Amino acid sequence: MSKYVGIGYRKDFGSAFLESDILDPAFVEVAPENWVDVGGYWKKELSKVANKFPIYTHGLSLSIGSPDPIDWGFLKRIKAFIQEWDVQVYSEHLSYSKCDNAHIYDLLPIPFREDAVKHISQRIKEVQDFLGRKLVIEIVSYYTPVAAEMSEVEFINSILKESDCELLFDINNIYVNAFNHNYDPKQFIEQLDLSSVKYIHMAGHEKVSDDLIIDTHGQAIIDPVYDLFEHAISKLNEPVPVLLERDFNIPEMEELAIEMNRLEGICQKQWSHESCIA
């Protein structure tokens, strides 16, 4: 069984995921939006999954960076879901997906600005108070900055400092952003407040042109992202859980197992003297 590496649970895995031990993750991650208020077949499958593995969540619709008010009604249902399934981690995205009272259903980039830092930090604190736990917030990939007045890393560090939340360190997103916006990912990591890192994501992406990568989670992780991962975790003070995200173009489980084993190997090499996390 993996000590450090988990997998995003997909309905596409079907029953083979539970019936075989090809994948033996340390935990599984689900998007609560796909499971809240769901009964029938999928609820039964989720209970089997939850009986076997710890559940982590990665939310999609909190829209923490939105100008719109927080949807407390939905957050209440998320809270109930967290309790029902004994969820270990509730993570979300540093982005917005709702505006002018309309859901957009994707992650939009927030202007890197001081007023946005204040706005978001205040909201993160309110959410943390409501849930009675820290929010683990993810650095998202983006294809253009919008109306930025500070650097991305300043923006993220300021929010971490002001809101006292935790960081979901998505290494692929950092790689994608560095490529798309022409900066050095290692330098970015150097500047980032790594003391807040509680969770890592790893994924594949698609290079669509000479200067643009789209963060599809539809391909295998590429070597430079493994290298960046190894570099990044060497900077951390303690082991954290690592997730393999694969949302589209789901391959055979054997292929995912190869990726998970490679990640696990890197973690073991780095952290073998530490205790396990899940």
Next chain:
Amino acid sequence: MSHALHNDTLEQQRLLAKYCRDGVEPQLKDVTKGRLHNYRRLVFGVVREALSITYPLTVNLLTAKEWTVLIQEFFESHHCQDPQVWKMPFELIEYAEKNQPVLTKKYPHLIELLNFEWKEVEYYMMPDEAFPKESTTDFWNERWVFNPESEILNLSYPLHVKNARFISITDRGQYFCLIFRQPKTFKVKFLGLSPFFAWLITAIQNGQTNISDLLPTIKLQFGITDVEQLKQNIHPFFNKLCADGMIISSK
């Protein structure tokens, strides 16, 4: 709303979100040239996929252009309210009913078809209902105990038996279709009902009663006098509902 956000930041966020909904390129500050369109493309891709998966029969009924225009206009002018993207397609029904007079005129069964397709998703996904502890053995003298995850759809078009593409205004009538989620397999079943069986199920359910007690009403309303024949008609229907998990039986 938090007071921290300046008007200009708010405006920039709104412009980007609006662009994702309407596809009309906005004047945003300091964006990288040639990149913005990815957001509209990705966002609309998510919306199109969610709607197309939910409404395959409607996609098949409309021309490709009609479908695309419908969902573009929906996403642009309707403010999607559900934080769960798989539930969002439900909002298309009311939107189309209120805002798409040309389409609903051309396809008089469009709204009913959308409802019909949504029902399948709703039943497949809905939270588990508590099942009754009791069951039915004697189809004539006992009250039938129904699967609570069920309802009778009262349709104006025969959507459950005929390809929606071949349905026209001349098919307009009254049709009954039972929908339920099977307790063991969790599959959603549709079952066409005659007006008599639709009435019978409703009468048993509403009156908390059994067929034997309903007999006088059956005779009066349906002019049925041959009780033995009636038993022979109802019994196989009862058995089918038991086998399909619509009636909870001890058999």
